[in-house]
Amino acid sequence: MSTSNQKLLIDIGSTYFKVCTSESIEQHFRDFNKQILDDLMHKCGETVQRFDAKDIHICSSANGGLSTLIIGLTHSYSLKYATNIAFNAGINIIDSIVFQDIEDYSIPSDLIDVVIIVGGIDSNSGLFDERLLSYLDKLHYSNVVYVGNAPDADFVASHVKKLVVLPNIIDDRLHIVERHLKDYLTNLYQQDIEGKEDIKDLYQITGNQIYPTPYVVNKSLPLIHASFSVTDPFILLDIGGATTDVHYSKDLVSDNIVTEQEHDRIVFKKLGVFKSRQSLIFTAENNEFAYELLMHLKVTENIYNEHSEKATRILMQLAIFLVLCKMSHYRPTYVTLRLLAMNSIVFTGGITKVLNTDDIEDVVAFFYRKILNSDHKPVTVLDANYDIWTLGAKEHATCQ
Numbered sequence: 001m002s003t004s005n006q007k008l009l010i011d012i013g014s015t016y017f018k019v020c021t022s023e024s025i026e027q028h029f030r031d032f033n034k035q036i037l038d039d040l041m042h043k044c045g046e047t048v049q050r051f052d053a054k055d056i057h058i059c060s061s062a063n064g065g066l067s068t069l070i071i072g073l074t075h076s077y078s079l080k081y082a083t084n085i086a087f088n089a090g091i092n093i094i095d096s097i098v099f100q101d102i103e104d105y106s107i108p109s110d111l112i113d114v115v116i117i118v119g120g121i122d123s124n125s126g127l128f129d130e131r132l133l134s135y136l137d138k139l140h141y142s143n144v145v146y147v148g149n150a151p152d153a154d155f156v157a158s159h160v161k162k163l164v165v166l167p168n169i170i171d172d173r174l175h176i177v178e179r180h181l182k183d184y185l186t187n188l189y190q191q192d193i194e195g196k197e198d199i200k201d202l203y204q205i206t207g208n209q210i211y212p213t214p215y216v217v218n219k220s221l222p223l224i225h226a227s228f229s230v231t232d233p234f235i236l237l238d239i240g241g242a243t244t245d246v247h248y249s250k251d252l253v254s255d256n257i258v259t260e261q262e263h264d265r266i267v268f269k270k271l272g273v274f275k276s277r278q279s280l281i282f283t284a285e286n287n288e289f290a291y292e293l294l295m296h297l298k299v300t301e302n303i304y305n306e307h308s309e310k311a312t313r314i315l316m317q318l319a320i321f322l323v324l325c326k327m328s329h330y331r332p333t334y335v336t337l338r339l340l341a342m343n344s345i346v347f348t349g350g351i352t353k354v355l356n357t358d359d360i361e362d363v364v365a366f367f368y369r370k371i372l373n374s375d376h377k378p379v380t381v382l383d384a385n386y387d388i389w390t391l392g393a394k395e396h397a398t399c400q
Contacts, residue, residue: 006021006022006051006055007022007051007055007056007057007394007397008020008021008047008048008050008051008055008056008057009021009057009058009390009393009394009397010040010048010056010057010058010059010202010206011058011059011060011061011213011216011386011389011393012036012040012058012059012060012061012199012202013030013060013061013213013349013350014030014061015029015030015350016028016029016030016350017030017036017039017040018386018389019040019044019047019048020386020389020390020393021047025385025386025390026043026044026047027386028043028044035198035201036198036199036201036202037198037201037202037204037205040202048205052207053205053206053207053208054207054208056205056206056207056208057206057208057393057397058202058205058206058208058210059210059211059212059213059215059216059393060199060202060210060211060212060213061090061212061213061214061243066091066092066113066114066185066188066189066192067092067093067094067110067111067112067113067114068086068091068092068093068094068112068113068114068115068116068185069093069094069095069096069097069108069112069114069115069116069139069141070082070083070086070093070095070096070097070115070116070118071096071097071099071102071115071116071117071118071119071132071135072096072097072098072099072116072117072118072119072148073098073099073100073118073119073120073127073148074098074119075098077170077174078118078119078120078148078170079096079098079118081118081169081170081176082096082116082118082147082169082181083096083334084176084178084264085169085176085178085181085182085185086116086181086185087264087265087266087267087334088178088182088215088218088264088265089181089182089185089186089189089212089215090185090186090189090211090212090213090214090215090218090265091114091185091189091212092243092267093267093334094108094110094112095108097135099119099127099128099131099132102131102132102135103131103135105135107135107138107139108139108140109140110140111140111141111142112139112140112141112142113141113142113143113188113192114141114142114143114144114145114185114188115136115139115141115143115144115145116145116147116181117132117144117145117146117147117148117156118146118147118148118168118169118170119148119149120148120149120152120168120170121149121168121170121171121172121174122149122150122151122168122172123149123172124149124151125149125151125152126151126152127148127149127152128148128152128155128156132156133156133159133160136160143162143164143188144160144162144163144164145163145164145165145166145181145184146160146163146164146165146166147166147167147168147169147180147181148168149168149170150167150168153165164184166180166181166184167180169181186211186212186215189211189212189215190209190210190211208397213389214238214245214247214265214267216389216392216393217236217238217245217247217348217388217389217392218247218263218265218392219391219392219393219395220388220389220390220391220392220393220395221236221247221262221263221392222262222263223391223392223395224236224346224388224391226391227387227388227391228346228381228383228387228388229379229381230344230346230379230381231343231344231379232249232251232343232344233248233249233251233252233341233342233343234248234249234342234343234344234345234346234378235247235248235249235252235327235337235342235344235345235346236248236346236347236348236388237320237323237345237346237347237348237349237351238348238349239316239319239320239323239347239349239350239351243267243268244267244268244319244323245265245266245267245268245349246265246266246267246268246323246327247263247264247265248263248264248265248266248327248335248337249262249263250262250263250264251341252337252338252339252341252342253335253336253337253338254336254338264335266327266333266334266335268323268326277315280315280318280319280322281304281315283322284304284318284322285301285304287321287322287325287331289321289325289370289371290318290321290322292370293317293318293321293363293366293370294314296362296366297314297317297362297363299314303315309354312354313354313355313359316351316354316355316359317355317359317360317362317363319351320351320360320363320364320367321363321366321367324339324364324367324371325367325371327339328371328372330371339368339372339376340372340374340376342378343378343379344378344379344380344381345364345378345379345380345381346381346382346383346388347360347380347381347382347383348383348386348388348389352382352383352384353384356382357380357382360380360382361377361380364377364378364380365377
């Protein structure tokens with residue numbers, strides 16, 4: 001057993017898991033015929049057994065994360081602030097609803113892990129009414145949290161069972177207040193893991209809380225210059241099996257939210273290459289330039305039906321293109337980045353095992369020419385050894 005301050009860092013992804021000590025980093029494809037703990041101990045048991053439970057720190061994205069629905073009064077403050085906090089807590093957002101139009105929204109059929117209600121500043125009251133209660137009655141959700149104006153909290157709490165009331169995330173100066181909701185969401189993630197048999201088993205080897213992987217990776221971004229030749233502003237793309245995460249410098253956003261963080265995150269839940277392969281293909285089929293990209297890559301749409309190394313490589317390149325489209329003015333989503341001001345683009349995750357620098361730069365150049373009509377060329381950096389995750393995991397383990 002370890003007697004020093006050395007840590008063992010473990011990340012469980014949807015397709016890979018990684019084990020990092022001070023001497024080395026191992027990475028293995030998961031065996032889906034085994035429980036995660038059994039697979040981990042079969043491949044890395046000797047390493048794991050060298051460490052005390054208190055020195056083993058685990059993060060995971062294998063359970064897909066929590067699904068969140070946000071109901072807010074305005075796009076400018078309520079929804080934007082709650083979305084920002086949820087993303088940076090490692091939570092996935094399925095939809096956001098403007099309260100004034102709530103009667104026009106359809107009811108999601110899936111079970112929602114947590115509903116967030118937000119809106120107004122504490123000097124205002126009477127902003128929510130029966131329309132909110134009627135909509136909530138029709139939803140299927142596991143948790144509901146209120147982080148809106150304080151005067152309306154009693155009204156909502158008196159009608160909504162098991163409502164958790166936290167301090168308003170919007171202060172009287174219209175600044176964001178992150179801590180309470182962020183702590184609540186990361187703790188919910190912990191409870192969600194405890195309910196998943198496969199992940200719960202990992203508590204047999206660690207004495208520490210298991211955190212969402214995106215939350216841990218976000219910790220590394222202020223430290224990234226120590227290991228990589230990255231010039232600000234930059235974005236980090238983590239393209240994996242189930243989702244694609246984008247971590248970006250806030251300098252790339254015109255309407256920054258005033259927070260202590262220099263980097264924010266957004267996740268595209270249906271743009272992975274393995275588990276969400278079909279939704280990636282669906283998105284490509286609905287992008288008018290994807291066909292042209294396939295021609296540029298010298299393949300046809302038949303590649304969607306193939307299951308080969310070549311098909312995986314093409315889908316990875318499509319994922320890069322589609323994500324950049326969604327972050328641009330071409331297909332604006334939650335946030336639009338000033339991509340012509342971006343100096344570096346960093347890739348991590350499973351994509352680094354499939355594509356090389358030339359493959360990536362080819363599709364990035366295609367995007368800039370076709371969508372932004374520019375020859376701008378941000379520097380491409382590949383994190384092939386998961387050093388970014390290691391940086392974040394070490395920082396997080398030190399702070400725990």
